[in-house]
Protein backbone atom coordinates (compact mmCIF):
# COMPACT_ATOMS: atom_id res chain seq x y z
CA UNK A 1 0.00 0.00 0.00
CA UNK A 2 2.71 2.43 0.99
CA UNK A 3 4.36 2.49 -2.43
CA UNK A 4 1.27 4.31 -3.76
CA UNK A 5 1.61 7.15 -1.27
CA UNK A 6 3.69 10.28 -1.64
CA UNK A 7 3.29 12.84 1.11
CA UNK A 8 -0.12 11.42 1.96
CA UNK A 9 0.88 10.05 5.37
CA UNK A 10 2.19 13.46 6.39
CA UNK A 11 -1.40 14.60 7.00
CA UNK A 12 -1.70 12.27 10.00
CA UNK A 13 0.61 14.44 12.10
CA UNK A 14 -1.46 17.65 11.66
CA UNK A 15 -4.94 16.35 10.88
CA UNK A 16 -6.83 18.70 13.26
CA UNK A 17 -4.92 21.74 12.00
CA UNK A 18 -5.47 20.73 8.36
CA UNK A 19 -9.18 20.38 9.08
CA UNK A 20 -9.31 23.91 10.52
CA UNK A 21 -7.22 25.28 7.62
CA UNK A 22 -9.42 23.62 4.99
CA UNK A 23 -12.54 25.18 6.53
CA UNK A 24 -10.99 28.67 6.72
CA UNK A 25 -9.74 28.67 3.11
CA UNK A 26 -11.80 30.71 0.60
CA UNK A 27 -14.44 28.28 -0.78
CA UNK A 28 -13.47 28.84 -4.41
CA UNK A 29 -13.26 25.15 -5.36
CA UNK A 30 -16.46 24.31 -3.45
CA UNK A 31 -18.37 27.12 -5.18
CA UNK A 32 -17.17 26.02 -8.62
CA UNK A 33 -17.94 22.37 -7.87
CA UNK A 34 -21.57 23.24 -7.09
CA UNK A 35 -21.96 24.82 -10.55
CA UNK A 36 -20.69 21.66 -12.27
CA UNK A 37 -22.75 18.93 -10.61
CA UNK A 38 -24.70 16.58 -12.88
CA UNK A 39 -28.50 16.82 -12.72
CA UNK A 40 -28.80 13.12 -11.91
CA UNK A 41 -28.10 12.71 -8.18
CA UNK A 42 -27.33 9.10 -7.32
CA UNK A 43 -24.01 8.02 -5.81
CA UNK A 44 -20.93 10.22 -5.44
CA UNK A 45 -17.33 9.46 -4.47
CA UNK A 46 -14.89 11.97 -2.95
CA UNK A 47 -11.44 10.42 -3.49
CA UNK A 48 -8.86 11.81 -1.04
CA UNK A 49 -11.62 13.54 0.94
CA UNK A 50 -9.45 14.75 3.84
CA UNK A 51 -11.74 15.76 6.71
CA UNK A 52 -14.70 15.84 4.34
CA UNK A 53 -15.32 19.51 3.54
CA UNK A 54 -16.43 18.68 -0.03
CA UNK A 55 -17.95 15.33 0.88
CA UNK A 56 -20.49 17.02 3.14
CA UNK A 57 -21.31 19.56 0.41
CA UNK A 58 -21.89 16.65 -2.02
CA UNK A 59 -24.11 14.91 0.53
CA UNK A 60 -26.61 17.76 0.16
CA UNK A 61 -26.97 16.93 -3.56
CA UNK A 62 -26.56 13.16 -3.85
CA UNK A 63 -28.52 10.23 -2.43
CA UNK A 64 -25.33 8.61 -1.15
CA UNK A 65 -21.74 9.85 -0.85
CA UNK A 66 -18.60 7.91 0.01
CA UNK A 67 -15.46 9.76 1.10
CA UNK A 68 -12.18 7.84 1.06
CA UNK A 69 -8.80 8.92 2.38
CA UNK A 70 -5.58 7.23 3.34
CA UNK A 71 -5.30 9.26 6.57
CA UNK A 72 -7.17 7.61 9.46
CA UNK A 73 -7.03 10.75 11.67
CA UNK A 74 -8.65 12.84 8.90
CA UNK A 75 -11.36 10.21 8.35
CA UNK A 76 -12.02 10.18 12.13
CA UNK A 77 -12.67 13.94 12.00
CA UNK A 78 -14.89 13.57 8.92
CA UNK A 79 -16.97 10.86 10.63
CA UNK A 80 -17.74 13.18 13.54
CA UNK A 81 -19.64 15.46 11.13
CA UNK A 82 -21.07 12.70 8.96
CA UNK A 83 -24.74 12.91 7.90
CA UNK A 84 -26.99 9.88 7.26
CA UNK A 85 -26.15 9.60 3.55
CA UNK A 86 -22.34 9.99 3.86
CA UNK A 87 -19.93 7.17 4.62
CA UNK A 88 -16.18 7.53 5.21
CA UNK A 89 -13.63 4.82 4.53
CA UNK A 90 -9.89 4.73 5.27
CA UNK A 91 -8.47 3.54 1.97
CA UNK A 92 -5.64 4.09 -0.43
CA UNK A 93 -7.16 5.40 -3.65
CA UNK A 94 -5.13 2.81 -5.56
CA UNK A 95 -6.77 -0.02 -3.60
CA UNK A 96 -10.35 1.26 -3.61
CA UNK A 97 -12.95 -0.66 -5.62
CA UNK A 98 -16.73 -0.41 -5.79
CA UNK A 99 -18.77 -2.77 -7.97
CA UNK A 100 -21.72 -0.35 -8.34
CA UNK A 101 -19.76 2.65 -9.58
CA UNK A 102 -20.64 6.32 -9.12
CA UNK A 103 -22.66 9.02 -10.87
CA UNK A 104 -19.98 11.48 -9.74
CA UNK A 105 -16.33 10.72 -9.12
CA UNK A 106 -14.74 13.77 -7.51
CA UNK A 107 -11.25 14.47 -6.25
CA UNK A 108 -9.75 17.71 -5.02
CA UNK A 109 -6.05 18.55 -4.50
CA UNK A 110 -5.09 14.92 -3.90
CA UNK A 111 -3.77 13.50 -7.16
CA UNK A 112 -0.36 15.19 -6.88
CA UNK A 113 0.26 12.71 -4.04
CA UNK A 114 -0.01 9.76 -6.41
CA UNK A 115 3.35 8.48 -7.73
CA UNK A 116 1.49 6.65 -10.52
CA UNK A 117 -0.78 9.47 -11.77
CA UNK A 118 -1.91 7.63 -14.91
CA UNK A 119 -2.75 4.52 -12.85
CA UNK A 120 -4.81 6.67 -10.44
CA UNK A 121 -6.65 8.41 -13.30
CA UNK A 122 -7.50 5.09 -14.96
CA UNK A 123 -8.78 3.77 -11.62
CA UNK A 124 -10.98 6.85 -11.10
CA UNK A 125 -12.30 6.65 -14.68
CA UNK A 126 -13.25 3.01 -14.05
CA UNK A 127 -15.36 4.05 -11.05
CA UNK A 128 -17.61 6.35 -13.16
CA UNK A 129 -20.94 4.79 -14.16
CA UNK A 130 -22.04 5.07 -17.81
CA UNK A 131 -23.66 8.50 -18.12
CA UNK A 132 -21.82 9.65 -14.97
CA UNK A 133 -19.34 12.48 -14.49
CA UNK A 134 -15.77 12.85 -13.26
CA UNK A 135 -14.71 16.18 -11.71
CA UNK A 136 -11.02 16.23 -10.84
CA UNK A 137 -9.18 19.23 -9.41
CA UNK A 138 -5.53 19.51 -8.52
CA UNK A 139 -2.91 22.11 -7.73
CA UNK A 140 -0.80 23.35 -10.66
CA UNK A 141 2.38 25.44 -10.67
CA UNK A 142 5.06 26.59 -13.07
CA UNK A 143 7.57 24.25 -11.37
CA UNK A 144 6.96 20.86 -9.76
CA UNK A 145 8.00 21.79 -6.21
CA UNK A 146 8.04 25.54 -5.54
CA UNK A 147 10.69 26.54 -2.97
CA UNK A 148 9.71 27.26 0.62
CA UNK A 149 9.93 31.08 0.22
CA UNK A 150 7.22 31.02 -2.49
CA UNK A 151 4.78 29.47 0.02
CA UNK A 152 5.82 31.86 2.80
CA UNK A 153 5.41 34.88 0.49
CA UNK A 154 2.00 33.56 -0.63
CA UNK A 155 0.92 33.21 3.01
CA UNK A 156 1.99 36.79 3.80
CA UNK A 157 0.33 38.15 0.65
CA UNK A 158 -3.01 36.60 1.68
CA UNK A 159 -3.08 38.17 5.17
CA UNK A 160 -4.98 41.40 4.31
CA UNK A 161 -7.61 39.46 2.33
CA UNK A 162 -7.90 36.87 5.12
CA UNK A 163 -8.41 39.61 7.74
CA UNK A 164 -11.22 41.10 5.63
CA UNK A 165 -12.76 37.65 5.08
CA UNK A 166 -12.45 35.87 8.44
CA UNK A 167 -11.20 38.50 10.90
CA UNK A 168 -7.77 39.19 12.43
CA UNK A 169 -7.68 36.24 14.87
CA UNK A 170 -8.42 33.56 12.28
CA UNK A 171 -6.18 35.29 9.70
CA UNK A 172 -3.36 35.16 12.27
CA UNK A 173 -3.98 31.46 12.81
CA UNK A 174 -3.98 30.86 9.02
CA UNK A 175 -0.61 32.61 8.67
CA UNK A 176 0.83 30.57 11.55
CA UNK A 177 -0.38 27.30 10.03
CA UNK A 178 0.76 28.10 6.48
CA UNK A 179 4.26 29.02 7.67
CA UNK A 180 4.54 26.16 10.20
CA UNK A 181 7.43 23.69 9.76
CA UNK A 182 4.96 20.76 9.46
CA UNK A 183 2.97 22.36 6.60
CA UNK A 184 6.08 23.61 4.78
CA UNK A 185 7.65 20.15 5.10
CA UNK A 186 4.50 18.68 3.60
CA UNK A 187 4.57 21.17 0.69
CA UNK A 188 8.22 20.30 0.03
CA UNK A 189 7.07 16.72 -0.74
CA UNK A 190 4.39 17.89 -3.23
CA UNK A 191 4.96 17.57 -6.96
CA UNK A 192 2.70 19.68 -9.19
CA UNK A 193 2.01 19.70 -12.92
CA UNK A 194 1.88 22.81 -15.08
CA UNK A 195 -1.58 23.65 -16.53
CA UNK A 196 -0.43 22.38 -19.94
CA UNK A 197 0.91 19.10 -18.54
CA UNK A 198 -2.33 18.68 -16.55
CA UNK A 199 -4.45 19.00 -19.69
CA UNK A 200 -2.13 16.72 -21.64
CA UNK A 201 -1.90 13.90 -19.08
CA UNK A 202 -5.47 14.04 -17.76
CA UNK A 203 -6.82 14.58 -21.30
CA UNK A 204 -5.09 11.39 -22.51
CA UNK A 205 -7.15 9.33 -20.02
CA UNK A 206 -10.33 11.45 -20.18
CA UNK A 207 -10.77 12.28 -23.89
CA UNK A 208 -13.10 15.18 -24.71
CA UNK A 209 -12.83 16.50 -21.15
CA UNK A 210 -13.43 20.17 -20.42
CA UNK A 211 -10.79 22.06 -18.39
CA UNK A 212 -11.10 25.11 -16.19
CA UNK A 213 -8.51 27.31 -14.53
CA UNK A 214 -9.20 27.72 -10.80
CA UNK A 215 -6.43 30.00 -9.54
CA UNK A 216 -3.76 27.78 -7.94
CA UNK A 217 -5.59 24.69 -9.25
CA UNK A 218 -6.90 23.27 -12.52
CA UNK A 219 -10.16 21.39 -12.98
CA UNK A 220 -11.40 18.67 -15.33
CA UNK A 221 -15.03 17.80 -16.10
CA UNK A 222 -15.68 14.63 -18.10
CA UNK A 223 -18.85 12.74 -18.91
CA UNK A 224 -18.71 9.01 -19.49
CA UNK A 225 -20.72 8.13 -22.56
CA UNK A 226 -23.45 5.55 -22.22
CA UNK A 227 -22.64 2.66 -24.63
CA UNK A 228 -25.07 2.43 -27.59
CA UNK A 229 -26.31 -1.02 -26.53
CA UNK A 230 -27.05 0.22 -22.99
CA UNK A 231 -28.86 3.28 -24.42
CA UNK A 232 -31.05 0.89 -26.44
CA UNK A 233 -31.82 -1.21 -23.36
CA UNK A 234 -32.69 1.93 -21.36
CA UNK A 235 -35.00 3.16 -24.16
CA UNK A 236 -36.66 -0.25 -24.29
CA UNK A 237 -37.13 -0.27 -20.51
CA UNK A 238 -38.79 3.15 -20.70
CA UNK A 239 -40.95 2.48 -23.77
CA UNK A 240 -44.16 1.06 -22.10
CA UNK A 241 -44.42 4.20 -19.95
CA UNK A 242 -43.94 6.37 -23.01
CA UNK A 243 -46.61 4.44 -24.94
CA UNK A 244 -49.09 4.96 -22.08
CA UNK A 245 -48.43 8.67 -21.97
CA UNK A 246 -48.33 9.28 -25.72
CA UNK A 247 -51.31 10.66 -27.61
CA UNK A 248 -52.63 8.08 -30.14
CA UNK A 249 -51.56 8.88 -33.68
CA UNK A 250 -54.29 9.78 -36.26
CA UNK A 251 -53.92 6.27 -37.79
CA UNK A 252 -54.30 4.60 -34.36
CA UNK A 253 -57.37 6.77 -33.67
CA UNK A 254 -58.99 5.83 -37.04
CA UNK A 255 -58.25 2.14 -36.41
CA UNK A 256 -59.84 2.33 -32.94
CA UNK A 257 -62.94 3.93 -34.45
CA UNK A 258 -63.45 1.28 -37.13
CA UNK A 259 -62.47 -1.81 -35.09
CA UNK A 260 -65.35 -3.51 -33.18
CA UNK A 261 -65.16 -2.86 -29.40
Ligand SMILES: C[S@@+](CC[C@H](N)C(=O)[O-])C[C@H]1O[C@@H](n2cnc3c(N)ncnc32)[C@H](O)[C@@H]1O
Nearest residue numbers: 008011048049050069070071092093108110113
Ligand atom coordinates in the same frame (compact mmCIF):
# COMPACT_ATOMS: atom_id res chain seq x y z
C1 LIG B 1 -4.50 18.48 0.22
S1 LIG B 1 -5.40 17.20 0.97
C2 LIG B 1 -7.02 17.45 0.21
C3 LIG B 1 -8.12 16.92 1.05
C4 LIG B 1 -9.54 17.26 0.56
N1 LIG B 1 -9.78 16.79 -0.78
C5 LIG B 1 -9.78 18.75 0.64
O1 LIG B 1 -9.92 19.39 -0.40
O2 LIG B 1 -9.81 19.26 1.76
C6 LIG B 1 -4.85 15.73 0.16
C7 LIG B 1 -5.48 14.48 0.73
O3 LIG B 1 -5.07 13.36 -0.04
C8 LIG B 1 -4.97 12.25 0.84
N2 LIG B 1 -4.19 11.20 0.16
C9 LIG B 1 -2.89 11.23 -0.19
N3 LIG B 1 -2.53 10.09 -0.80
C10 LIG B 1 -3.65 9.32 -0.86
C11 LIG B 1 -3.93 8.02 -1.38
N4 LIG B 1 -2.98 7.28 -1.96
N5 LIG B 1 -5.19 7.54 -1.26
C12 LIG B 1 -6.17 8.27 -0.66
N6 LIG B 1 -5.95 9.51 -0.14
C13 LIG B 1 -4.72 10.03 -0.24
C14 LIG B 1 -4.33 12.85 2.07
O4 LIG B 1 -4.45 12.05 3.22
C15 LIG B 1 -5.08 14.17 2.16
O5 LIG B 1 -6.24 14.07 2.93
